[in-house]
Amino acid sequence: MATIYEVAALAGVSPATVSRVFNGLTVSEEKQRLVRDAAARLAFTPNKTARRLRKQSSEIIALLIPDIENPFYTALARGVEDRAQESGFSVVLCNTDDNPGKELRYLQIAASEQMAGVILSPASDEVDLGAIVSLGRPVVAVDRTTPYPVDAVKIDNRAAGIAATAALFDAGYRRIACIAGPAGIEMTEDRFLGWRQVVAARGTGTHEGYLQHANFRVEGGHAAMKALLALDTPPDAVVTTNNLMAIGALQAIAEAGIPPETFGLAAVGELPFMVLAPATVVQVRLPARYLGRTAATMLLDRIGGDTQPLRTVVLRAEVSPPVPPGKGLAL
Amino acid sequence: MATIYEVAALAGVSPATVSRVFNGLTVSEEKQRLVRDAAARLAFTPNKTARRLRKQSSEIIALLIPDIENPFYTALARGVEDRAQESGFSVVLCNTDDNPGKELRYLQIAASEQMAGVILSPASDEVDLGAIVSLGRPVVAVDRTTPYPVDAVKIDNRAAGIAATAALFDAGYRRIACIAGPAGIEMTEDRFLGWRQVVAARGTGTHEGYLQHANFRVEGGHAAMKALLALDTPPDAVVTTNNLMAIGALQAIAEAGIPPETFGLAAVGELPFMVLAPATVVQVRLPARYLGRTAATMLLDRIGGDTQPLRTVVLRAEVSPPVPPGKGLAL
DNA sequence: GAAGTCTAAGAAATCGATTTCGTCAAGAGT
DNA sequence: ACTCTTGACGAAATCGATTTCTTAGACTTC
Known part of the structure; x- marks a missing residue:
């Protein structure tokens, strides 16, 4: 795959100029055209690993759920994914099996992989969010709250x-x-x-x-x-x-x-x-999918710099089918 | 988080020596002890982004499935995850919705994120594996085969x-x-x-x-x-x-x-x-979970250097409950 | 014509781990 | 005692994108 250096050489500019073009910084129209043409010819795709190393973050969200085989959680995952993709983020789905050891391991992975933030349904009240929170990565807890200073979305x-x-x-x-x-x-x-x-x-x-x-x-x-x-x-x-x-x-x-x-x-x-x-x-x-979507919106706001006080959003459930009076349900 | 330079400074060795200790290369016992002590004191976790940039690969597998809400696919995903974790690999679950556009986007992500390999259930016979295959990344197709030169696991x-x-x-x-x-x-x-x-x-x-x-x-x-x-x-x-x-x-x-x-x-x-x-x-x-596990084994073998000819593994299904003769099933 | 200001763009440092190349010391052989 | 070999380890290059610092040229003002 072509690198920024090859694009720069073909366009007759510096690598910094190529980077500026793709990151929307000020570059003359003439040189913008040269760079875009060269990139198209070389089918240039930026190397996200290099970018992540230099910027110290990524466009990835970790989503930790306790049971991937529970459709509540797959619906929640889709809600997170829906919203994340609207903002150009990827979601890594981590299945913890309600196991605190697996959960901690995934949190460590989120830290060492420089993921931008974490959404999790904690396996217990004793979940250890210390490392990820102390790195300044935003966290949103769903479905269950935690003692840590993080946002939350839950059901009433x-x-x-x-x-x-x-x-x-x-x-x-x-x-x-x-x-x-x-x-x-x-x-x-x-x-x-x-x-x-x-x-x-x-x-x-x-x-x-x-x-x-x-x-x-x-x-x-x-x-x-x-x-x-x-x-x-x-x-x-x-x-x-x-x-x-x-x-x-x-x-x-x-x-x-x-x-x-x-x-x-x-x-x-x-x-x-x-x-x-x-x-x-x-x-x-x-509202599992909406729960996921709400959690992702809150996380992306934090990632984007939102410094409002921590908050917990509470969503409501509804009964279906509506129940008439009388013995038994199958009326 | 501490870097390899800080560990080296505390241990009184060079960063190269620290890297050698954690990668199992030859280092004297005395210096190994110094490095491990320093790393423990600093709670050192290697930066995977830096390592991935230098090594040009990662310990991540992309798994592309067409419907995350179908329990067949979540069971398959668990099988992949089971096996991947045994080898220290993470699995990124990508839900394509049987949409060739989404599938292509995930394949591009796998390439630009330098994932070590891909397991996918193709959304159609026209899936474009060109980019990922030409990068030399191994691919295993599950449940459906493709015209590309990749391994496959399927059901009879x-x-x-x-x-x-x-x-x-x-x-x-x-x-x-x-x-x-x-x-x-x-x-x-x-x-x-x-x-x-x-x-x-x-x-x-x-x-x-x-x-x-x-x-x-x-x-x-x-x-x-x-x-x-x-x-x-x-x-x-x-x-x-x-x-x-x-x-x-x-x-x-x-x-x-x-x-x-x-x-x-x-x-x-x-x-x-x-x-x-x-x-x-x-x-x-x-055997969805076993299907996933088999696919992951094949992929990890390829990632590890396996150069055997391409192969397709065919697994069998079984009928449950066994059916006695006669009208209707509820006997 | 000279001085000052502003902007675009290039050079190079940076991120952190790995690996290559070179050096030095120790050990073996003659 | 000298020479050669081997192994441990440090210096520095490398991966690729971003960003900081610097410079040159254009423009304006006096």
Whole structure:
């Protein structure tokens, strides 16, 4: 591939002039023409590695997500990518598997690769952002906040938990359990607090074992649902705090021979690739792609020099389908 | 972050010696100890941009996939990532949306970013690998082959189409249609030729309109299935040539009020997040993660200097669940 | 005509790691 | 004791783009 020196030689100017032409600095029209002609003839593409070394930064954003196989996160990734590409940035997608060790490794890569900024969904409250923050690289946390001085975009998780649970009560269910993610994760806590609040307000109380903690994956939801169904007084409905645990719960319900339309299920998050009738499950729709897009806008603003005070943007979820009163959902 | 010069100054050696220590060249034990101590004290992390500029390459692989929201491709990506990380390589995931323009742009990025190699599922037979191949960067094509001199890993697609179709005949269906991806894509062609071969061999022939081409997405399968159901003589079963089109077909079947267990459906590819009884759908399981892992192994071998002749590795699919004879699948 | 100012453009330093070339010291052989 | 060989290590070039500093020429003013 041609270098700036070859373009300069062909155009009869200095390499500095070639650089000025492509970076929009002042160069006479005559010499601009010479440089562009030469570059076109040589099919010149600037070497980004050299530029990155000299400028000490890049046009790359690191995006750290905990589960690449969760469609919530792939939708979020597309939102980040949409916005980043509008500004000429590339996105490196880093799948952490909710593993703090992998997450730290990716953060170190972001630092040593001079990425311009990081968007991440932290694997835990103990995520170590010290190195990247101390380098002055902007960070935006999504879906979960951190104690570090970084911007954040999140869902109103408590309201989402409330909406999911209220929908089940409105549909006539009375023994409503909750399958939550791992304890200690802020998003999990907020969502099941929403469940608990509605259960307390509607006066039915909860049974022992009606709150089950699971991992966020399909198999976590599956195991938790089996545990719920094995109780002396099983629930007649369940709220899951994410989409994949709802899938697992549905599988367990089907395996138990329960027709899905007679058991109440509300998920915080859209179920991917739904083939059941839409009324079978209440889905609290999370704006994942917009969440990603918002996070990228905030990060790009910081990269561009934005020095406004740190802020947290909170997005809202919405319930789908809207729930009419009465027993069961499949009306 | 500390540079190699600062480590050298603290250790009392030259920068070249520091570089030699970390790159395993011959350095006296005494000086090795001095360098390692100094590096630890300064928390030295080598600047990969500088190294990449001097060495003219990087430890990054570009992975170009057509649909990040298709779990087949996220599983493939995990396989690539698994293997790459074993060798200290990072993977940049590039989502092309089956768009040749986006694909070309990502290939140009791979070239100008000096990525060590590329794994891609080509958006079309006309993909332009000229620039990246002429730079000598290794390329491995997955899932689809190309006319360029590159290695490939693929599924035995024809056999997969045959297996899916045969399973439906074995289950007792007789009017078996096919929902295939866009015409002209090798993988599509091979899979529906497998369908056509079995239909011809079993002597039932096909009806006008029994072969529907769609895009590979859920909505493509949905529209194609509605078109099939609207025929004067609708089919009693269908083969879809990928997983997401099966999802769309199932949605259309449910919307038409047909119990899914009475309609035959076989998909080439595992349906993601299945909540129907496993016997409802025949799934031809594709080893996506292993496909990714194999592609990465081949690419890393090339990056490492492998000069064996170009080769294509063909992996096999398997049918799940195994199909007993008789009408319908839900036995 | 001389002095001062401004602008375009070239020379060279810079970014940080790697690698090439040259030097010096130690060891072996005669 | 001298010569030759080998290995460790330092100096400096290299990768390619950007940017700083300097210079030359054009223009204006007195």
